[in-house]
Amino acid sequence: MARAPELYLGTCSPIEHPDQSSLCCLPAHHLLTHTVVVGMTGSGKSGLLTVMVEEALSSHVPVLMIDIKGDLPNLLLGFPGFDAKSIEPWVEPTPGDDCDPETLAVQAASERETALRAWGIREQHLRDYNQHTEIRVITPGSNAGEPLHVLSALERPASDWEKDPTSARASLAAAVSLVLRLLGRDPDPARSKEHVLLSVLAEERGKRGEPSRLEDLLADVTKPPIETVGALPIDRFVSKRDRAELAAALNALLASPSFATWREGVALDVGSWLTPRNGRTPGVIVSVAHLDDEERALVLGVVLEEVVTWLRHQGGSKRLRALVVFDEVYGYLPPHPANPPTKRPLVTLMKQARAYGVGIVVATQNPMDLDYRALSNAGLWCVGRLQTDADRARVVEGLALNNGHEGTTTAQLSELTKSLAPRWFVLRDVHAAEPTRLLQPRWAMSFLHGPMTPEDIRRARAKPLRR
Amino acid sequence: MKPNEVSNAQSTVNPNLAAQEPATPPADVESNPNLFHLAFKRVEAEIKAVPTEQLVPINFDPRGVVATILGAYPEIIALRSQLNTLPFDISIVDKLKDYALALGHAHARCMQAVEAGSELAELGSEGSAIRDRLQADAQGLAKRGIMNPKLLDKFRNGNGYKNIAFDVVGLAEAFLDVWDKLGGKTLVTREELEHAREVGNRLIEQLGLREQGPAEKDQASIVRQQAYVLCAHAYDEVRQAVAYIRRHEQDAEQIAPSLFAGRGGRPAVEPETPEVNPATGATGSTSSSGSNPTTGAPVTPSTTTPAAGSSVAAGLPGSPAFIRP
Numbered sequence: 001m002a003r004a005p006e007l008y009l010g011t012c013s014p015i016e017h018p019d020q021s022s023l024c025c026l027p028a029h030h031l032l033t034h035t036v037v038v039g040m041t042g043s044g045k046s047g048l049l050t051v052m053v054e055e056a057l058s059s060h061v062p063v064l065m066i067d068i069k070g071d072l073p074n075l076l077l078g079f080p081g082f083d084a085k086s087i088e089p090w091v092e093p094t095p096g097d098d099c100d101p102e103t104l105a106v107q108a109a110s111e112r113e114t115a116l117r118a119w120g121i122r123e124q125h126l127r128d129y130n131q132h133t134e135i136r137v138i139t140p141g142s143n144a145g146e147p148l149h150v151l152s153a154l155e156r157p158a159s160d161w162e163k164d165p166t167s168a169r170a171s172l173a174a175a176v177s178l179v180l181r182l183l184g185r186d187p188d189p190a191r192s193k194e195h196v197l198l199s200v201l202a203e204e205r206g207k208r209g210e211p212s213r214l215e216d217l218l219a220d221v222t223k224p225p226i227e228t229v230g231a232l233p234i235d236r237f238v239s240k241r242d243r244a245e246l247a248a249a250l251n252a253l254l255a256s257p258s259f260a261t262w263r264e265g266v267a268l269d270v271g272s273w274l275t276p277r278n279g280r281t282p283g284v285i286v287s288v289a290h291l292d293d294e295e296r297a298l299v300l301g302v303v304l305e306e307v308v309t310w311l312r313h314q315g316g317s318k319r320l321r322a323l324v325v326f327d328e329v330y331g332y333l334p335p336h337p338a339n340p341p342t343k344r345p346l347v348t349l350m351k352q353a354r355a356y357g358v359g360i361v362v363a364t365q366n367p368m369d370l371d372y373r374a375l376s377n378a379g380l381w382c383v384g385r386l387q388t389d390a391d392r393a394r395v396v397e398g399l400a401l402n403n404g405h406e407g408t409t410t411a412q413l414s415e416l417t418k419s420l421a422p423r424w425f426v427l428r429d430v431h432a433a434e435p436t437r438l439l440q441p442r443w444a445m446s447f448l449h450g451p452m453t454p455e456d457i458r459r460a461r462a463k464p465l466r467r
Numbered sequence: 468m469k470p471n472e473v474s475n476a477q478s479t480v481n482p483n484l485a486a487q488e489p490a491t492p493p494a495d496v497e498s499n500p501n502l503f504h505l506a507f508k509r510v511e512a513e514i515k516a517v518p519t520e521q522l523v524p525i526n527f528d529p530r531g532v533v534a535t536i537l538g539a540y541p542e543i544i545a546l547r548s549q550l551n552t553l554p555f556d557i558s559i560v561d562k563l564k565d566y567a568l569a570l571g572h573a574h575a576r577c578m579q580a581v582e583a584g585s586e587l588a589e590l591g592s593e594g595s596a597i598r599d600r601l602q603a604d605a606q607g608l609a610k611r612g613i614m615n616p617k618l619l620d621k622f623r624n625g626n627g628y629k630n631i632a633f634d635v636v637g638l639a640e641a642f643l644d645v646w647d648k649l650g651g652k653t654l655v656t657r658e659e660l661e662h663a664r665e666v667g668n669r670l671i672e673q674l675g676l677r678e679q680g681p682a683e684k685d686q687a688s689i690v691r692q693q694a695y696v697l698c699a700h701a702y703d704e705v706r707q708a709v710a711y712i713r714r715h716e717q718d719a720e721q722i723a724p725s726l727f728a729g730r731g732g733r734p735a736v737e738p739e740t741p742e743v744n745p746a747t748g749a750t751g752s753t754s755s756s757g758s759n760p761t762t763g764a765p766v767t768p769s770t771t772t773p774a775a776g777s778s779v780a781a782g783l784p785g786s787p788a789f790i791r792p
Binding site for chain 1 (some may be wrong): 781782783784785786787788789790
C-alpha cells in the first residue's frame with residue numbers, strides 16, 4: 001500500500017521545549033478537515049501558506065488559491081536554482097540604499113541559498129518542484145494575468161439544472177449579482193427586483209439547455225417570454241419602463257470596452273483548472289488584489305459558487321484530492337448577520353468539501369471577523385503571534401468550539417500567542433497524538449518578493465522559469 | 468534657452484550654498500515669525516484642496532524641509548527668468564517660499580495640538596497648593612466674620628483638575644470681593660490673588676484643550692500632511708526644472724539640494740546565519756532527519772538547540788520561538 005503523502009512544513013517542538021525540534025511532516029489528509037491560519041501582520045502567515053501550497057503541489061495535490069492582497073502570486077517565483085540572476089529583477093533597493101541591483105540580488109540569492117540549505121532543500125529539490133508544477137495566475141477584469149470570463153457560468157449552456165438545481169441556481173445568482181454590480185444597480189439577490197427578474201429569465205433559458213448570454217437576456221428583458229414572476233404579472237413586478245431602463249443599461253454595458261475584459265479569457269471551469277497538464281500539478285491563483293472591495297466579493301462569490309458546483313460532481317474520497325486556499329479571508333466569512341456573496345459557498349465548502357476529498361485553508365490577520373460556527377469543523381489551526389487580547393480571546397474561543405480541549409491548554413495558548421516570535425506558530429492538529437505543538441515553518445522555495453502588483457504579475461508570467 | 472542666460476545665471480549662484488546642512492532660514496523669517504501665518508493664509512485654499520488620497524506619511528522632519536527650501540530659495544528665484552523659458556508652471560517657483568512657510572505654520576499648529584493639555588499636571592499641582600494656602604487664610608478670616616463661611620464651604624478640596632480650577636478661581640474672587648475690608652489682616656497679597664485667578668483660568672483652558680484635543684490634533688495633522696505634500700511636490704518640480712537648466716554646470720544639487728540629503732542610507736544588516744555544512748547542507752549538529760516528500764530526498768534541517776539569547780535569524784532553524792520582553 002502506498003504511503004500517504006506528507007507535507008514537510010518545517011519543524012515541530014513541544015511547547016515547553018521549543019529547542020527540542022523534529023521534522024514536521026504532516027500527513028496530507030490532515031488538511032481534509034480544513035485549516036485555519038491566523039496571526040498578526042508579519043507573523044509569517046503568507047510564508048506558511050506558500051509552504052503549504054508548495055508541499056501540496058509537490059505531493060501532486062492541485063491547489064486553487066484565492067489571493068486578496070497579492071502575496072500568493074509569489075509562487076510564480078519558484079526559481080529552479082540558487083542563482084542570483086533569476087532573482088535580480090525581483091529585488092528592489094530600499095530608498096537611500098547605495099547598493100546596485102546586482103549586488104542586492106547576490107545578497108538575496110545568498111540569503112535564500114543559506115536558508116533553504118539550512119532547511120535541507122538543495123538545488124535538485126528546487127528543480128524537481130519547478131518541473132512538476134504549473135502556477136497560473138488568473139486576474140478577473142484585468143489582463144495582467146490570464147483574464148477570466150467571469151460570466152461564463154451564466155453564458156454557457158448549463159447542464160446542471162436537472163442534476164443539481166441548487167448549485168446551478170447559486171452559480172446563477174452570483175453571476176447575476178456581478179452583472180448588476182457592474183451596472184451600478186443593487187446586486188442583492190434578496191432585495192433587488194432586477195436580480196429576481198434576470199435570474200428567472202436566465203433560469204428559464206438554463207432549464208431549456210440554452211446559454212444566457214447578456215444579449216439574450218437583454219432581448220428577454222425587453223420582450224419577456226414569461227407572463228408572471230412569482231404570483232404577480234410581470235408588468236406589475238417590474239414595469240415596462242423599468243425593464244426598458246434595465247435593457248438600456250445592459251446594452252450600454254455590452255457596448256463598453258472596459259466590460260469586455262470581464263467576458264474574455266479562460267472559462268470559469270474549476271474542473272479543468274485543477275486537472276494536471278503535461279504531468280504538471282496545477283496551482284491556480286485567482287488574484288483579485290486589483291479590484292475594489294465590492295467587485296472582489298462579487299467575483300469571488302461567482303468563483304466559489306463554481307467551486308461548490310464542481311465539488312458536487314466529484315466522488316467521495318478520503319485522500320486529499322485538492323486544496324482550496326483563501327488568503328486574507330477577512331470580510332468574506334464574517335459572523336452573522338453580515339452575508340457577503342462569498343459566505344454561503346465558503347460555509348458550504350467548510351461543511352461538505354471534506355467528504356469529496358477537498359481541504360480548505362483560510363488565513364487572516366483579523367480573527368475577530370470570522371464566523372467561528374463555520375470554522376467549527378477546522379481540525380488544523382496554525383496560530384501565529386496575536387497582539388490584542390480581543391484577538392487572542394476570539395481564537396481561543398474558536399478553538400474551544402472546535403475541540404472542547406482542556407482549560408489549561410486554552411489559557412496556555414492565549415499566553416503563548418502573545419509572545420511568539422515571527423515565523424513561529426502554535427500548531428493544533430486534532431488528528432495528531434500530541435495535538436498542540438510549536439511549528440516553525442521552513443523557508444519557502446518560492447522567492448517571497450512581497451505583494452505583487454498587476455505589473456509584477458505580468459513580468460513574472462512573461463519570463464517562464466522553466467529550464 | 469539662450470547660452471548667455473545660462474552664463475548670467477551661473478554668476479548668481481553661490482556654489483558653497485549646498486554645503487549648508489540644514490539650510491538656514493533667511494533673516495526675514497527669523498525676524499518676523501508672523502510670516503509663516505501670513506504665508507499659510509495665502510496658500511491655505513491650495514493646501515486644503517490636496518486630496519486626502521494623495522497624502523503620504525511625512526518621512527522628513529518638516530522643520531528640515533522648511534529650512535532646506537527657504538535656504539535654497541534665494542538661489543532658485545535668481546534663476547526665475549531661465550526657469551520661465553521652460554514648459555513649466557512658473558507660479559510654482561513664485562509660491563515655493565509660501566508653501567515652505569505654510570508647512571512651517573501647519574507643523575507648528577500640529578505640534579501645538581499635540582502639546583495641548585500637557586501643562587495640566589503642573590498647573591493642577593500649583594492650583595492645589597494655592598487652594599490650600601487660600602483656604603487656610605480664608606478660614607481665619609471667616610472666624611473673624613470678614614468672609615462668609617458658607618461660601619468657603621463650596622471651595623473645599625474637590626478632587627480632579629476641574630474642581631481645583633474652580634476652587635482656586637472662586638477663592639480668589641471671594642478674597643477680592645472683601646479686599647477693601649481686609650485692611651492688612653491677611654498674609655495673602657493682591658498679586659497672589661491675581662496669579663491664583665490666572666492659574667485657575669489656565670487650568671480650565673487646558674482642560675478644554677484636552678477634551679477637544681484629539682479632533683483638533685487629527686485635523687491639524689491632516690492639514691500638515693496636505694501642506695507637506697504640496698510643498699514637497701512643488702519643490703520636486705522646481706528641482707527638476709533647475710536640474711535641466713543647470714545640466715551643463717552640474718550644480719543643480721547645490722542650488723536646490725535634495726530633501727534626502729544628509730539622511731544617509733539604511734545601515735547594512737549582516738544577517739547572522741548558522742554556518743552551513745557543505746556536505747550536508749545542514750547547520751550545526753543534526754538531531755532529527757527525515758525525507759523530503761517533494762522528492763523523497765533526505766532532508767536534514769538543523770534542529771540544534773538555540774543558546775539563550777541566540778541571535779539566529781528569523782526563519783532559520785533554531786531561531787528563538789518567543790520574543791523576550
